[in-house]
Amino acid sequence: MGSRHGRNTRAEREIPRGSQGRSEQVRRVALATMSVLGCGLIGGSVALSWKKAGLVDHVIAFDINEENLKTALEKKVADECTLSLREAVEKSDIIVVSVPVKAMESVFAEIGKYLKKGAVVTDVGSTRGSVIAAARKGLGDKFNQYAPAHPIAGGEMPGVEYADPDLFLNKVVISTPAEGMDPKVVELITENWKKAGSKVQEMTPEEHDRIFASVSHLPHVLAYALVDMIAKEPSAHVKLKMAGAGFRDFTRIAASSPVMWRDICISNRDAISEELRSYRKELDALQKYIDEGDAQAIERVFENAMRNRRGLVFPGK
Numbered sequence: 001m002g003s004r005h006g007r008n009t010r011a012e013r014e015i016p017r018g019s020q021g022r023s024e025q026v027r028r029v030a031l032a033t034m035s036v037l038g039c040g041l042i043g044g045s046v047a048l049s050w051k052k053a054g055l056v057d058h059v060i061a062f063d064i065n066e067e068n069l070k071t072a073l074e075k076k077v078a079d080e081c082t083l084s085l086r087e088a089v090e091k092s093d094i095i096v097v098s099v100p101v102k103a104m105e106s107v108f109a110e111i112g113k114y115l116k117k118g119a120v121v122t123d124v125g126s127t128r129g130s131v132i133a134a135a136r137k138g139l140g141d142k143f144n145q146y147a148p149a150h151p152i153a154g155g156e157m158p159g160v161e162y163a164d165p166d167l168f169l170n171k172v173v174i175s176t177p178a179e180g181m182d183p184k185v186v187e188l189i190t191e192n193w194k195k196a197g198s199k200v201q202e203m204t205p206e207e208h209d210r211i212f213a214s215v216s217h218l219p220h221v222l223a224y225a226l227v228d229m230i231a232k233e234p235s236a237h238v239k240l241k242m243a244g245a246g247f248r249d250f251t252r253i254a255a256s257s258p259v260m261w262r263d264i265c266i267s268n269r270d271a272i273s274e275e276l277r278s279y280r281k282e283l284d285a286l287q288k289y290i291d292e293g294d295a296q297a298i299e300r301v302f303e304n305a306m307r308n309r310r311g312l313v314f315p316g317k
C-alpha cells in the first residue's frame with residue numbers, strides 16, 4: 001500500500017487529436033483523480049463505471065480492510081490503494097464516500113480536515129437525512145463542496161469482488177439537494193451519473209427516506225426476520241431443504257450485508273418503524289381473515305396486490 005510517485009494529481013495532459021498525422025494538433029483534457037472511501041460493491045462499481053465513462057482517469061481506493069484493497073488492485077478497480085484517508089483525500093478532485101451509512105459520520109469529519117479547494121465530495125448511502133446531517137457537521141464550511149446521490153442499484157453480495165462497471169446502467173440515481181449545497185456541485189454530480197448511463201431524479205431528503213423506508217428498507221427487514229425466525233426453529237434444516245423459488249425470491253436480500261442494513265435501520269429508524277407499524281396492521285387484518293376463514297376478504301387483498309405487482313416496471317430490466 002502507499003503512494004504512487006511521479007505524477008501530479010490534477011493536471012492537463014495533451015492528447016493527439018485524430019489519427020491522420022495531425023499529432024501536432026492537440027486538445028486539452030482535464031484529468032480527474034477520484035478517491036473511493038470504502039471500496040466495496042458500490043464504491044468499486046462507481047470507480048469502474050466512471051472510469052469507463054471517461055469521467056476520471058485515476059482511482060485511489062481507501063478502506064479499513066487491507067484485503068479489500070488488495071482485491072481492488074487485482075481487479076483493476078483502483079490504480080492506487082491506501083490505508084490513509086488523509087492521503088486519498090489530499091490527492092483527489094472527486095471523492096465518493098461509500099462506507100456503511102453510520103460510518104459516514106467519522107469519515108466526513110476526517111474529509112473535512114483534508115479536502116482541498118475545488119474538490120467535490122459525494123456519497124452513495126442508502127439513507128439521506130442522517131447522512132446529509134453527518135456531511136454538514138463533518139465538512140463544516142466545506143459543506144458547499146458536497147452533493148449527495150443515491151444509486152438505486154446494487155445487489156445482495158457485498159464486497160469489491162462483485163463490483164461491476166455496468167451496475168448503474170439505465171438505473172435511477174436519487175439526488176437530494178438541501179440547504180447550503182452549491183447548485184453547481186449538485187449539477188456536476190448529476191451530470192457525472194448521467195454521463196455514466198444512469199437516470200437522475202431529484203427529491204427532498206425527507207421524501208427519499210420515507211419512500212425508501214417503504215420499498216427498500218422494510219422488505220430487507222422482513223426478509224431478514226423470516227429467515228431468522230425459521231433458522232432458529234429446531235426443524236430449520238428440514239424446512240429450509242424444502243424451500244422453493246418463492247422462498248428464494250422473497251429472501252434473496254436476507255443474504256445482504258448485516259452491517260450495512262444494521263446501519264440503515266438505525267439511520268432511518270423513524271420512517272422504518274412507521275412502515276413496520278403499517279405492515280403489522282396489514283398482517284393483523286390478514287390473520288383475522290385467515291382465522292375466520294373469510295375467503296372473500298383474503299382474495300380481495302391478494303387480488304389488489306397481484307394487480308399492482310404485475311403492473312410494476314423496474315428500471316434497467
Ligand SMILES: NC(=O)C1=CN([C@@H]2O[C@H](COP(=O)(O)OP(=O)(O)OC[C@H]3O[C@@H](n4cnc5c(N)ncnc54)[C@H](O)[C@@H]3O)[C@@H](O)[C@H]2O)C=CC1
Pocket residue numbers: 037038039040041042043062063064065068098099100101103107124125126127150151152153154155156157158159160257260264
Ligand atoms: N449494496 C447495495 O445494493 C447498495 C448499497 N448502497 C450504499 O452504499 C454504501 C456501501 O455499500 P456496499 O458497497 O454495498 O457495501 P460493502 O460492504 O460492499 O462495502 C463497504 C466497504 O466499506 C469499508 N468500510 C467500512 N467502514 C469503513 C470506514 N470507517 N472507513 C473506510 N472503509 C470502511 C468496508 O471494509 C467495505 O470494503 C452503503 O452506504 C450502502 O448503504 C447504496 C445503494 C445500493
Ligand SMILES: O=C(O)C(=O)Cc1ccc(O)cc1
Pocket residue numbers: 125126151152153154155156216253
Ligand atoms: O439487492 C437488491 O435488490 C437491492 O434492493 C439493492 C439495493 C440496496 C440498497 C439500496 O440503497 C439500493 C439498492
